[in-house]
Amino acid sequence: MRGVTPSRRLAVSRALVWTAGLAGVVHAAFSLYWALGGRWLLATVGQWAVDLSTEAPLAAGIALGLVATAKLLGAAIPIGVAYGRVPWPRFWRGISWAGGLLLVAYGGVNTIVAVAVLAGVFRAEPASADRDGAAWLLTALTARLSTVRLVWADGGYSGRLLPWADRVLH
Numbered sequence: 001m002r003g004v005t006p007s008r009r010l011a012v013s014r015a016l017v018w019t020a021g022l023a024g025v026v027h028a029a030f031s032l033y034w035a036l037g038g039r040w041l042l043a044t045v046g047q048w049a050v051d052l053s054t055e056a057p058l059a060a061g062i063a064l065g066l067v068a069t070a071k072l073l074g075a076a077i078p079i080g081v082a083y084g085r086v087p088w089p090r091f092w093r094g095i096s097w098a099g100g101l102l103l104v105a106y107g108g109v110n111t112i113v114a115v116a117v118l119a120g121v122f123r124a125e126p127a128s129a130d131r132d133g134a135a136w137l138l139t140a141l142t143a144r145l146s147t148v149r150l151v152w153a154d155g156g157y158s159g160r161l162l163p164w165a166d167r168v169l170h
Contacts, residue, residue, distance in 0.1 A: 017082045024075025031068035035061045074099060138165060 004012075034042050034049070037057065043050050053060040078096050080086035 014082050017078050021075045021079045024071060028068045028071035028075060031064050031071055035064035035068055037061065139168070 030041070033040075034045070034053070037053075039050075039053070042053060049060065049064070052063070074096075077086055077092050081089045081092045081096075086092055
């Protein structure tokens, strides 16, 4: 960054770490919400989380509470490091970089798998949460686009979704 003063560079760095920290706190807040029994968007975590919260709510609450704590620490520690308030800054920067690389790898693998499913490389059976999401999406879609008349769904979406679509969308 040629021509940028050290004080300007520090200000930009701190603004970026605060932005990332705020995003991390929001991310942690969702996990805390689910840990306390909330269900909205829980299916985005995975069907295992939905099943666990139904079958063993205390275990799900403890697990998601620990996840929320880890996310909150992951959001707060880099801010503390940026202001020199946390000991061993090199250690925490290394942990932050490793965590960031793991998150990028995780997102990349999920993206590759999603593209492979969409390209038909392999077939994934939709979970009940996917079918419920399809109903929500179809409702929102038809509310905004009244010209939608035909929607294709494969056999994995049979069961409750097709009768619902026939009843509601006609």
